Amino acid sequence: MAKKPFISLAQARDIIADVPTPFHVYDEAGIRARARAVNAAFSWNPGFREYFAVKATPNPYLLKILQEEGCGVDTSSYTELVLSDACGFKGHDIMFSSNDTPALDMCEAARLGALINLDDLTMVDFLEQVADVPETIFCRYNPGGVFELGTDIMDNPGDAKYGMSEAQMVEAFGRLAKRGARRFGIHAFLASNTVTNEYYPTLARQLFELAVRVSQAAGVRIFAINLSGGVGVDYRPEQPANDIAVIGEGVRRAYEEVLVPAGMGDVAIFTEMGRYMLAPFGALVTTAIHEKHIYKEYVGVDACAANLMRPAMYGAYHHITVLGKEHEPCDHIYDVTGGLCENNDKFAVDRKLPKIDMGDVLFIHDAGAHGFSMGYNYNGKLRSAEVLLREDGSHQVIRRAETPMDYFATFDQTPFYDAIRTSNAQGERAFAESKASAWRPGAQQA
Numbered sequence: 001m002a003k004k005p006f007i008s009l010a011q012a013r014d015i016i017a018d019v020p021t022p023f024h025v026y027d028e029a030g031i032r033a034r035a036r037a038v039n040a041a042f043s044w045n046p047g048f049r050e051y052f053a054v055k056a057t058p059n060p061y062l063l064k065i066l067q068e069e070g071c072g073v074d075t076s077s078y079t080e081l082v083l084s085d086a087c088g089f090k091g092h093d094i095m096f097s098s099n100d101t102p103a104l105d106m107c108e109a110a111r112l113g114a115l116i117n118l119d120d121l122t123m124v125d126f127l128e129q130v131a132d133v134p135e136t137i138f139c140r141y142n143p144g145g146v147f148e149l150g151t152d153i154m155d156n157p158g159d160a161k162y163g164m165s166e167a168q169m170v171e172a173f174g175r176l177a178k179r180g181a182r183r184f185g186i187h188a189f190l191a192s193n194t195v196t197n198e199y200y201p202t203l204a205r206q207l208f209e210l211a212v213r214v215s216q217a218a219g220v221r222i223f224a225i226n227l228s229g230g231v232g233v234d235y236r237p238e239q240p241a242n243d244i245a246v247i248g249e250g251v252r253r254a255y256e257e258v259l260v261p262a263g264m265g266d267v268a269i270f271t272e273m274g275r276y277m278l279a280p281f282g283a284l285v286t287t288a289i290h291e292k293h294i295y296k297e298y299v300g301v302d303a304c305a306a307n308l309m310r311p312a313m314y315g316a317y318h319h320i321t322v323l324g325k326e327h328e329p330c331d332h333i334y335d336v337t338g339g340l341c342e343n344n345d346k347f348a349v350d351r352k353l354p355k356i357d358m359g360d361v362l363f364i365h366d367a368g369a370h371g372f373s374m375g376y377n378y379n380g381k382l383r384s385a386e387v388l389l390r391e392d393g394s395h396q397v398i399r400r401a402e403t404p405m406d407y408f409a410t411f412d413q414t415p416f417y418d419a420i421r422t423s424n425a426q427g428e429r430a431f432a433e434s435k436a437s438a439w440r441p442g443a444q445q446a
């Protein structure tokens, strides 16, 4: 499907007047519509709940929007638990699906009464050593081997560090039952970024069949099955988008065919989607600031892989729209680069785009999940602001950009800190008083 940015050039300029590029912008209307579509697709299951994967986009303003739409949160670290608690997610509003878990994190999950998802049999003893075993508990399954849809290998659980075998699930449930657990959940995440309506239904059928076997073998009651994340988005314009209504219906069919006949028609379905919930409703907005013509044509922008790591890390495709040039022919071929001293710092390679002029504003699509949150500070690059486009068309800064002193903050106990602060203040003052502060990309051409 053709990819359409959710802001116009005029709206981008309006935001840029408050917040210089680069920044991430999110679309409230799109987020709410997506959450409602997900809830509608699974409304046949009375216990259904989506637990948004906080790691995808850990911003309290966005978590509050999802909370208003009825979602819980899926967390896997102490800080994600703290953020969720601060947003008012309580008790079973929170899933805690950590692995290789530190004692502090597990203690906090137990303190908040979160739904704890144990990644391994050895975690049963660990849990008991650091907290009381709760009445309700999940265990994470890994079938090993490869995960196939038809003849396509989707992913390779046998190589993944997560989860436990079926025999270990039975053993874990039995041990947990002896220590007071009464309600048991099953969780698995077997393939990532799937762009097919068959992933969840296929996974669900496997987990439903597993649930029937495991509940009998361990003599326990399964109250919920968590399909986790992995529902993907159409990053490329030629890809067909997933249809959540079709996915929900496919899961319903497996439920009717496997769980209901086994007398397990009261099991709740949970999901923990991150990417599908938010990726299309966030974008990285950046300005073209340099061009160079060597063996290839390069456009340099003011964002870099520190703002959006997926292209550099996975060679991932992110569609780019040059705002205001939506209808111009894509008759130029560019590498669109950031300024890291790393040759993989390219948002696009050999990409057909309209002619880009310096000062043009680029909208990098589908950055709303695993975008800002994977950001890092390599080369001393600073994390950008995040901006929310409200349903009424206004915008709100929902996280300011990092400053140099944020970057240096962890030196505050060292003797270097005062010198750093002095140098930074001199640099910022010199810039403000110099001709550099009036520089605009492309101004020299005009």
Ligand SMILES: *Cc1c(COP(=O)(O)O)cnc(C)c1O
Pocket: 053, 055, 056, 074, 097, 189, 192, 193, 228, 229, 230, 231, 272, 273, 274, 275, 276, 369
């Ligand atoms: C990352 C993760 C998710 C979300 O995955 P998406 O691909 O963003 O949907 C859900 N659950 C767990 C345990 C995860 O680690």
